[in-house]
Amino acid sequence: MTRLATLLAFLAFAATPAAAAPPASMVDILAASPPSDWRALDSENTVYMQLPRGTVIIELAPRFAPHHVANIKALIREGYYDGLAIVRVQDDYVVQWADPDEKRSVGAAAATLKAEFDRPFDAAEPFTALPDPDTYAASTGFADGFPAARDPGTGKTWLTHCYGMVGVGRDNDADSGGGAELYAVIGHAPRQLDRNVTLVGRVVRGIELMSSLPRGTEALGFYKTAAERTPILSVKLAADVPPKDRVDLVALRTDSATFAQLLGNRRFRKDDWYKTPAGHIDVCNMPLPVRDAAAK
Amino acid sequence: MTRLATLLAFLAFAATPAAAAPPASMVDILAASPPSDWRALDSENTVYMQLPRGTVIIELAPRFAPHHVANIKALIREGYYDGLAIVRVQDDYVVQWADPDEKRSVGAAAATLKAEFDRPFDAAEPFTALPDPDTYAASTGFADGFPAARDPGTGKTWLTHCYGMVGVGRDNDADSGGGAELYAVIGHAPRQLDRNVTLVGRVVRGIELMSSLPRGTEALGFYKTAAERTPILSVKLAADVPPKDRVDLVALRTDSATFAQLLGNRRFRKDDWYKTPAGHIDVCNMPLPVRDAAAK
Numbered sequence: 276m277t278r279l280a281t282l283l284a285f286l287a288f289a290a291t292p293a294a295a296a297p298p299a300s301m302v303d304i305l306a307a308s309p310p311s312d313w314r315a316l317d318s319e320n321t322v323y324m325q326l327p328r329g330t331v332i333i334e335l336a337p338r339f340a341p342h343h344v345a346n347i348k349a350l351i352r353e354g355y356y357d358g359l360a361i362v363r364v365q366d367d368y369v370v371q372w373a374d375p376d377e378k379r380s381v382g383a384a385a386a387t388l389k390a391e392f393d394r395p396f397d398a399a400e401p402f403t404a405l406p407d408p409d410t411y412a413a414s415t416g417f418a419d420g421f422p423a424a425r426d427p428g429t430g431k432t433w434l435t436h437c438y439g440m441v442g443v444g445r446d447n448d449a450d451s452g453g454g455a456e457l458y459a460v461i462g463h464a465p466r467q468l469d470r471n472v473t474l475v476g477r478v479v480r481g482i483e484l485m486s487s488l489p490r491g492t493e494a495l496g497f498y499k500t501a502a503e504r505t506p507i508l509s510v511k512l513a514a515d516v517p518p519k520d521r522v523d524l525v526a527l528r529t530d531s532a533t534f535a536q537l538l539g540n541r542r543f544r545k546d547d548w549y550k551t552p553a554g555h556i557d558v559c560n561m562p563l564p565v566r567d568a569a570a571k
Numbered sequence: 572m573t574r575l576a577t578l579l580a581f582l583a584f585a586a587t588p589a590a591a592a593p594p595a596s597m598v599d600i601l602a603a604s605p606p607s608d609w610r611a612l613d614s615e616n617t618v619y620m621q622l623p624r625g626t627v628i629i630e631l632a633p634r635f636a637p638h639h640v641a642n643i644k645a646l647i648r649e650g651y652y653d654g655l656a657i658v659r660v661q662d663d664y665v666v667q668w669a670d671p672d673e674k675r676s677v678g679a680a681a682a683t684l685k686a687e688f689d690r691p692f693d694a695a696e697p698f699t700a701l702p703d704p705d706t707y708a709a710s711t712g713f714a715d716g717f718p719a720a721r722d723p724g725t726g727k728t729w730l731t732h733c734y735g736m737v738g739v740g741r742d743n744d745a746d747s748g749g750g751a752e753l754y755a756v757i758g759h760a761p762r763q764l765d766r767n768v769t770l771v772g773r774v775v776r777g778i779e780l781m782s783s784l785p786r787g788t789e790a791l792g793f794y795k796t797a798a799e800r801t802p803i804l805s806v807k808l809a810a811d812v813p814p815k816d817r818v819d820l821v822a823l824r825t826d827s828a829t830f831a832q833l834l835g836n837r838r839f840r841k842d843d844w845y846k847t848p849a850g851h852i853d854v855c856n857m858p859l860p861v862r863d864a865a866a867k
Contacts, residue, residue: 364783366778366779366782366783367734367735367778367782392846392847407706408704408705408706409704409706410703410704410705410706410851410852410853411849411851411853437759438663438758438759439663447843447844449846462734462758462759463733463734463758463759463760463853463855463856464759464853464856465856466849466853466856467837467840467845467848467849467852467856469847469849470846470847471844471845471846471847482662482663483662483786486662486663486782486786487660487662487782487783487784487785487786488783489783490779490782490783541763544763547743548743548767549763549767550688550745550766550767551688551765551766551767552763553707553762553763553765555706555707556706556763557706557707557759557760557762559759560759560760560761560762560763
């Protein structure tokens with residue numbers, strides 16, 4: 276198994292063992308991290324979306340989209356999403372879920388909200404900036420565990436459309452979305468959508484349950500028939516699930532010393548495999564570790 | 572179907588119809604393109620990989636990796652890949668195919684070759700440079716229909732690890748790959764691999780047959796059991812297939828006026844949906860159109 280075994284090392288998160296004094300690998304760095312560098316996911320902002328093959332877990336981003344997040348939580352608590360379906364899977368782009376019949380009422384929740392494409396930032400807010408140039412934004416980095424961008428010129432900050440990010444579908448009007456239709460990114464980051472869509476969170480577990488779905492064959496990846504759709508069995512907030520049924524997850528704080536060390540490790544890979552370390556990293560290529568609390 | 576219909580426009584390649592004098596959409600631009608802006612794929616450098624659910628078509632890049640491409644063609648003509656399998660699917664990363672038993676002989680082909688991670692460029696070679704900053708390279712753009720990068724400081728050029736690009740697995744030694752094990756990118760561009768792997772081509776049709784496969788549950792997405800693997804029924808060069816059985820494809824020339832127009836359109840989207848056009852584009856976000864020759 277020489278070749279396959281080596282391929283296990285090839286592209287690995289963990290570096291292959293080096294001959295002497297190897298630089299710390301990602302696995303080493305995480306293993307040595309103090310518990311204080313991790314935060315428990317807030318059960319009030321953690322969503323369990325139950326699909327037939329498993330559970331997709333989404334962390335909401337209330338700092339960036341407070342009104343949309345509150346509205347999505349209201350929709351969840353009304354049972355709005357239960358029994359809806361994944362209606363669209365477009366390769367290298369998005370998975371989208373919605374009411375296929377467009378008949379369900381949003382109840383007491385809002386059908387539409389004012390867009391939350393970006394927001395003013397406070398220089399005192401945690402923002403771990405990347406030193407690397409970015410094609411789309413003046414500055415990129417990480418805030419509250421999410422990939423984000425800032426423009427000091429305008430004083431605005433916004434979430435970036437990286438793999439696994441969750442956004443709000445809307446009509447042509449900027450203020451026409453409300454959260455009743457959502458999508459997750461399953462391809463190369465469509466950064467042209469930044470500041471054009473309200474991003475509300477990130478899939479922290481189970482994205483593969485969506486990214487491996489058959490692609491729809493109609494325009495834009497919509498499924499041709501109802502039978503092709505994946506049903507959404509239920510959507511719940513972690514806070515509304517009995518503690519024994521919750522998945523206790525912790526996320527590495529993106530303003531922690533461990534994250535800073537990991538960033539250095541990922542920007543400049545030093546191991547037996549890499550010959551030309553990039554010395555840079557794209558905001559959407561940085562791992563944002565989330566693990567079982569029990570693994571601490 | 573208001574919302575879903577609008578979502579058809581949302582994220583669409585084609586802009587929604589604007590009230591008056593809409594800017595040309597991508598569909599408009601391609602429809603108006605002269606046949607001379609397209610090139611037929613070279614049957615000597617087009618690969619048909621037959622999977623149980625359909626055919627993956629790969630265009631090889633002989634300008635960038637002449638020795639690896641020649642070796643892969645030799646392996647194809649020996650039937651080396653026929654009956655091998657997809658052994659690994661790692662979410663947001665790669666699909667990899669190889670001999671699971673590592674017993675097959677490469678025959679008269681080379682088992683390993685000197686790396687072709689980059690090559691000197693000739694300033695007279697077609698290279699459609701992007702004006703946008705890139706995180707990883709001094710300059711990015713397109714050559715021969717492939718996404719690529721250049722560094723005028725070193726005089727080198729190389730292919731970039733965008734979605735669908737095909738590369739050669741190797742061991743720790745730079746010169747330890749030969750093409751017997753290949754992978755395709757199925758996630759956000761892992762650009763840190765640029766200049767660390769010999770890239771040999773791009774999937775131009777059928778990537779969804781690989782990207783929608785179940786993810787492997789072992790480390791790095793390897794499948795746990797042989798039963799989970801997807802068999803590769805056959806791999807052939809288009810030139811070796813009777814003309815009546817070929818898929819006649821044409822690719823938009825990346826040094827054509829149509830491509831330049833399309834680049835402008837994609838960098839700065841002007842339609843009823845986009846509120847904040849990016850004004851930039853990442854080398855891995857640019858569509859590289861390939862279509863049936865009959866569609867011309």
